[in-house]
């Protein structure tokens with residue numbers, strides 16, 4: 001059969017497209033495979049290899065053998081009741097254990113040491129206080145947020161003090177410009193080479209990201225669910241993956257205290273054969289920067305390495321609240337198959353030592369995993385209603401770093 005030139009061209013195009021696709025298999029890595037598994041809705045993910053610290057006895061042996069149980073240097077209950085909460089009569093929370101992983105020196109997991117009330121306090125801080133200026137959020141790129149903070153405005157709507165048609169609820173867009181510097185938080189971290197943040201380059205001009213011409217004006221109740229992150233302390237410039245060393249705001253004292261307690265508690269943790277021991281003098285610990293991530297149920301965070309800090313010896317401390325998620329942590333490239341674990345409300349994960357340079361990410365937020373004590377309509381605590389309502393679709397992560 002003689003093919004027309006058009007037909008020949010079409011076939012050539014199809015062949016090229018197939019070749020391109022197969023060459024993109026070069027980017028098919030064990031980390032990406034794991035992400036693909038946990039992101040999948042249909043068929044649902046295979047959860048059999050996920051480490052579950054609330055059910056370790058029933059995990060398969062292959063998983064149990066990777067985990068080492070150790071004792072914290074400090075009982076987070078006894079010594080830090082003001083931070084993690086005082087147990088009610090008859091209530092008991094295990095607050096002296098941590099877990100290490102055989103193939104991942106420096107990664108430490110602590111099961112939720114918080115009481116429900118202590119968790120609620122941190123969640124309220126994340127939603128009502130940390131979302132206020134001067135802290136920057138992803139919404140600041142596109143919107144002129146109200147002085148009182150978006151949450152307080154939303155609270156007035158939620159409590160029927162304001163109607164969303166009221167002019168106070170109008171949140172204007174920022175004027176768009178031709179500057180192409182966009183908000184880079186959710187682009188893939190494809191560059192696997194460790195970047196050094198040399199002091200000579202840190203103060204070079206870092207233009208603010210440009211507002212997108214496609215975002216729309218939204219009422220507070222919808223805009224608040226578009227909140228994805230805010231930054232604490234040293235503000236972060238996502239597109240250059242470096243800090244604004246000239247934009248530093250007061251770091252919240254309560255988050256400072258929580259992380260200091262954790263740094264004290266993990267001191268000296270290590271493998272039984274001493275092949276890795278974590279040491280970081282608590283007197284040197286300075287929480288200088290933080291990111292609060294707000295995930296809605298369909299959100300995820302792609303594999304990345306946090307390497308913008310000049311001090312990579314200090315631990316990176318991360319708290320989870322609200323819905324559970326799957327957390328993946330692998331090696332210094334995506335070629336290492338990651339460990340998968342459940343992070344539940346209150347859990348603390350710490351990356352220090354070699355694990356500080358490892359790829360990690362959150363491929364999945366797990367529906368219907370909000371603890372009942374964080375759910376709305378709690379008659380005992382009507383003030384929680386608005387927070388519970390927000391948390392019914394949300395996971396919050398607070399992660400804290402020392403920069404220098």
Ligand SMILES: O=C(O)CCC(=O)C(=O)O
Pocket residue numbers: 291293301306318320327343360361362397399
């Ligand atoms: O949400 C999490 O648990 C991880 C967040 C994270 O890795 C980051 O913000 O760099």
Ligand SMILES: [Fe+2]
Pocket residue numbers: 304305306360
């Ligand atoms: Fe991270």
